[in-house]
Amino acid sequence: MAIFVDKDTRVVVQGITGRDGAFHSHDMLAYGTKVVAGCTPGRGGQKFEDKVPIFDTVREAVVQEGANTSVIFVPPFGAAGAIMEAADAGCKLVVCITEGVPTVDMVKVMPYLKERGVRLIGPNCPGLLAPGIAKLGILPASIVKEGPVGLVSRSGTLTYEVVFQLTAAGLGQTTCLGIGGDPVIGTNFLDAIEAFNADPATEAFVMIGEIGGDAEEKAAAYIKAHVKKPVVAFIAGQTAPPGKRMGHAGAIVSGGSGTAAEKTKALNDAGIPVAERPMDIVPHLQRIWKR
């Protein structure tokens, strides 16, 4: 079991002919993900790696190949349009890897998705990887392992770091999910935690937050009220100076709020241990998780 994906997940990759789209589509296929179609307007009728049909529109991919999920690698100026195209064509899950999408575009996208009952992951995220089931995005398959731990993170490479350590400690994962570092994102910590809590295969989970916003605080309150499974957290950005955007559009301490200290306190108050270093996550999990 995993969250948000299963064996019936059939993927269309939007931007499959670009450098990154092609590189990662190759890896998704190699992992066994059902990449059933690609979409690049103007390249309809061609094939990706001689096997995956490419269409001009997502609707064709849905109608002809039964795609129900989209993974998006298109450049920022086309990303919001690509998300809405996938939603309108009938994809129920859309994963947008693209970094640098204007926030105002995402504000317009969100109600469009809600009206169509579509889940978005990202943008500006690494996607998700459910070991043994599917890889949607760019998480490196070499570091994951099937197992009972769920992982949700606002970061990309920091997620890999933690997954790597979990796997090294023999703690496999149900799903590794990167929700993205932008201010307006489709799936947030709360959505992921609700899903992990409901997923019988997930026995414990890890949450990797960072400075900016209050999603970690909201998640802490939810966990305190509803979650019995063991949870360990990490917050990046203790040394970040206020008022500076730390790479991610959403990673900024503004007006004195959104600090790592505030988030750590909220999590601790909810009884959730917060690791001081990434390498302390696994020991914390082993300590509180009575298997």
Place this chain on the structure above:
Amino acid sequence: MNIHEYQAKEIFARHGLPVPPGAVATTVGEAVALAGKFGLPVMVKSQVLTGGRGKAGGIKFCKTIDDVKENAAKILGMDIKGHTVRKVLITGAMDIASEYYLGMLIDRTSQRVLLMCSAEGGVEIEQVAVEKPEAILKHVIDPRYGLLDHEALELGLKMCPGEIKKARQLAAAMQKLYVAFLASDASLAEINPFIFTPDGVGHAIDAKVNLDDNAMYRHEDYEAMRDLDAEDPSERAAREANLSFVKLEGNVGCLVNGAGLAMATMDLVKYYGGKPANFLDIGGSSNPEKVVNALSIILKDKAVKVILFNIFGGITRCDDVANGIIKATEMMTIDVPIVVRLTGTNEAEGRALLSKTKLHPAETMDEAVQKAIALAG
């Protein structure tokens, strides 16, 4: 990107907000000429990218030309919280009968534009939020319909009960502010204060706008609005090289792929008693040229005693990074030690490339950070 008051007012004026006439002067002579043009009395307002200008003496009311001369001379060149004043806005002074706050920002929780307004204008809104939160009215704008006439009017009447003429002006200002917010790809837009003069006419006499960096590509005029003097030279070089960089005060130069990992690396340097010199995310799809640029920028800071690469490959391929490091060491003289930690996509190829060099390899993040701190001395 943060922009100056006068630039924010230009955006507002383009969208029909009632901004008093004004222009920017860089010398006392220009300030005097502009005061003559707009007619006394005028305000002389320092243009710096920080708050608290008034308290610092950077905003002055001038009744006479001598006042303008004296105050412009005082304010030009003044230091306000580390920002040197290079420009002053000269704008007509007005009698204030009442002051309001109108502001909009991207609200992460509702994922929409949040309108905040208050009859407690003219003071820091953060202060009002703490001392009198009930005085701030909030309205989440539905992006499908925008700020509707009745929504704006109801808010206007809450701020000006029984004064329909003023309420209508506030409503119109809020609707125009929303249009300006969307059209300019703002992340924050504020009028504080929006005032009424004794004759009941409204004016937006101060303006603050932050622009979304992600949307720069579709606003050709924004690059010219950037205040290069207000930017740290290394941060400017990084921006021009398309790198995400923040200068800090330490001696461990950090070069990391991914913002979260970059922050965690800085935090770990501090954890082990060291001091990070910077935040630097070389981003996804890294090419060798990016690494060369990143190294040049970090090494310009003479406080940097060691370079720490922490690379976990996803989109970024470790062989790209290794190639970049090798190319950089060939192109430039690097007299500080370099610690490299490479893991992830194509890591075997990356490590093979590096094995022929004098770099200090590390297997884990903790090992790399500890090595770097030891080498920094």
